[in-house]
Amino acid sequence: MPETQKDLVLPFADASAIVRSHQKDSYYESYLARMLSECAAALRGTRFAIANNNSFEMLSKLVYLALTTVMAKRTLGEEYVDLVYVSSDGKRLAPTSQKAWFAMSYAIIPFMISKLLSKIKATKEQMEYDYDDDDDDDTNNDSQENTSWSQRAVTKLVPWYQWLRKLNTLMEINLAIFYLFGSYYNLSKRITGLRYAFGHAIPENQPSNNKMITGYKVLGSLMLVKTALSYASSITCYLNEKLVNSAANSQDVGKLAGTVEDSGLIHDVASALHGPNTTIDLSNEKKLPYLKGRSRSCMLCLLNMVNPTSLPCGHCCCWNCIIDWCKDHNECPLCRAKIDNQFIPLR
Structure with missing residues (x-):
């Protein structure tokens, strides 16, 4: 039989507490990123700080989690609502290695994907420019021979650019599922199996905020409907294009x-x-x-x-x-x- 909330050693946190914790942590992460950007602007100039803004955001998340979660301490947001990391079944505290994997996936992987998408987009635009350009074939062949293996690898990913951009949709779907069921606010936590639980016992006679929980479920349902409609529109356009091409031939x-x-x-x-x-x-x-x-x-x-x-x-x-x-x-x-x-x- 499935585990119920009463059978768990540590009761799982509800969606409202997790959202409050995430909002507070996001505030301090943004504050740390702003401090890093100001230091970089003072040392290397404003242009350097603006160009590396995404790097500062990644570094702030990594430093913040390294000083708290990885060091077996709670973040300021977790202390604010008294949350602790537990395993997916809620019967034991999450090990440090699991929390370290979460910190890396939460801070570094989205940054690397963003960098890769920007490089693929730049390569795609350059290929379109070279296609419209009237340069000699010898010049184009020389430029292709001089490209590095990393540039050639990025070039091979150009046809997959539109599909790689759909990774944001996975995050939206994960957030919608969180609003519906109250677990795994981040996709990184769902992958690593980290859940939040209250660090204190909850009295049985404590009233629950059913209105807030119902509001989150409505929001999650609307997000899923929005995603489904966007994909339905894309599928319809694709089928119409195929039908038109088939009819033309x-x-x-x-x-x-x-x-x-x-x-x-x-x-x-x-x-x-x-x-x-x-x-x-x-x-x-x-x-x-x-x-x-x-x-x-x-x-x-x-x-x-x-x-x-x-x-x-x-x-x-x-x-x-x-x-x-x-x-x-x-x-x-x-x-x-x-x-x-x-x-x-x-x-």
Whole structure:
């Protein structure tokens, strides 16, 4: 049978106590990082301090945990709410080696992942720049031969850049699970199996803050829904792209496209821009036929629209007409909604 809270030697801490402890520890970690940054700015200059801000944050976390958790002492946040580290079953105190692994994974691993992602992003941008550049092939070959093994390894990770960025999603999911069940606030603690327990006995007649616990569960549920919706949107876009590519390569769609071209009807702006004449003149009823009657007229020149464009408010007019209008006005000529030139779609 599973262990109940009463069967444990040390009762597990609830989510509210863990959050209060983490907030206090985060304050002192940020304070230590700010002190390190100020010392570096005084010795090496402000530019050096700003460039190495992430390093100071990592070092502050490592020093803070090394002086407290690794040395078998409690942090200021843990003392504030009387928390101690215990094993995953709550029957014994966590050993020093386990807490040392947690300190390293909490401070160093996220810093290394952040550095790796920044290098992969810089390499990805450089590869895109080299692809667009018109340099000679000999120059490119020489640069590839002169790269170090670490640069070549980073280059191989470029296709995985978008997936590596999803590591932040794991932290969000872990935090949502914590709000639901009240265990393992950090992903590092979940990996190392460290849990918080109260360092004092809890009377059975002590009232519990059910409202706060319910609020945390609602927050965790909303975070999981948000993550699921974001992935559902990504999956939907991926499937739509695959379906469009598959349809474009099929013979049936090719025949259908030929039928549409034979009829002369153009239903989308992208197709209307193909061909020798890139002007979209709605006086031709075969272009964008779903626009009927007065909806094909420009609200400024009152003629059939030429190169129609949509304003942020949804009203349409000729592209040249609205550009001339915006030289002296910053509002829609029909509904007077404020507009900005930079939000007008390009022709």
